[in-house]
Amino acid sequence: MEGLKRYWPLLLIALGLIGGIMWWQDKRAEERRVEEQLAQAQGIVRVLSATFSNKAALKVGEINGTLDVTVVDPGAVPILRSSQKATVPYSVGYTLNLSDVGADDYRWEPAARTLTIRVPTVTAEAPNVDEANRAVAGTSGIFVTRGASANLARRASQLATAKAGEVAAEPANLAKAQQNAEKVVADLARTPLEAAGLGPITVRVITPAAGVRDGERWDVSRSIEQVLADRPR
Template sequence: MWAFGRYVDKTLDPDPVTIASASLAGLREQNRLSAFAARYVAVVTSKQSRLGLTASKTLIMPGSVQYEVDLGKLKQRDVAWDARTNTLSIHLPPIELDGPHVEPGAIKQYGEGGILMSLTDAEATLDAANRKAARQELVRQARAETPMRLARDATRQAVERSFAMPLKAVGLDATVRATFPDERTAQDDERWDVSRPISDVLANRR
């Protein structure tokens, strides 16, 4: 999946920092990671009154959203090794939304007040309002606590697995822990302070 094999094959020294650096290079080559996707449905209604008449339209708009992490933003300083606890820590960039991607053929609309819509531009106004509101509703649903948690968990597991597998393959028993910006605590900062960013370790070896 990640093309890490060729990076590990080139790594002759079973050293966690060297392997982590190779795994990081493999991840960054993938550019973007999308480990979670979801489909939502927005139902919105707009009304308009003119000339003593009222018109309304309801729009049902399905849309899909992919949750991505820009792996190109990962730097060597975002990966640190704590030799005391055999823990590899990764500071991930935040989750980004790709979408919503709307399926035009799946959109449904219902309307009332045909007289007003035939005499004025009410229908076009209602359609524009509904499309805008529906997209906003899809984004609101996508950013809700539960899907964001699921997206973070899926992404975290994929990244941790990508770093852990090469370490395990060479017999290194290490704990891999990936966190997002809004998940980090004071304890994480303390742990980071006693860890060594792989950029520093590699620089000392030159």
């Protein structure tokens, strides 16, 4: 018993040293894990920044159809007043500007291997009116001059363009374009990430129209840029 008491301080020191070594090993393992995650996050930012940098007008959808319009040319005098009904084909494309997506717009979850990307709102392009295929349903007027016919065609094109813009701006059409943008961007991002050896990765795309999902609040997450900024030098 007396012998054990004599060596007890040495045993305590040994246990302390073993505990310290284990703590240091755990700390180094955690530091290496963080380093690997940060390196992976940096790789993701580099790959996608290169992929998105030239995508200022990525097409993510299109609507098309025909519009029935009725236009009037007042003429120089009442007797020259004329009107026309026409059916005008149109199309409107939707684009997404990915060149503005920065490091703060990525969220990387290493454990789930999930990348969330925040992208801008889609925008509708200028409507394209197919005047060559405009179908005239009828023209009325006592005397329709060549100039009046040109004016009627121009007015029909202008009115169809305005109406096409209104159709493109309808919430249902914008929402569909946003949903399609999510799929297009996810596919665009996944390919280079897997090619760079970072896959398989789940890619989620958040657009302003999507709002909050799965109980998450975007503004309380730490972006890759913030994590890198807090990294010990």
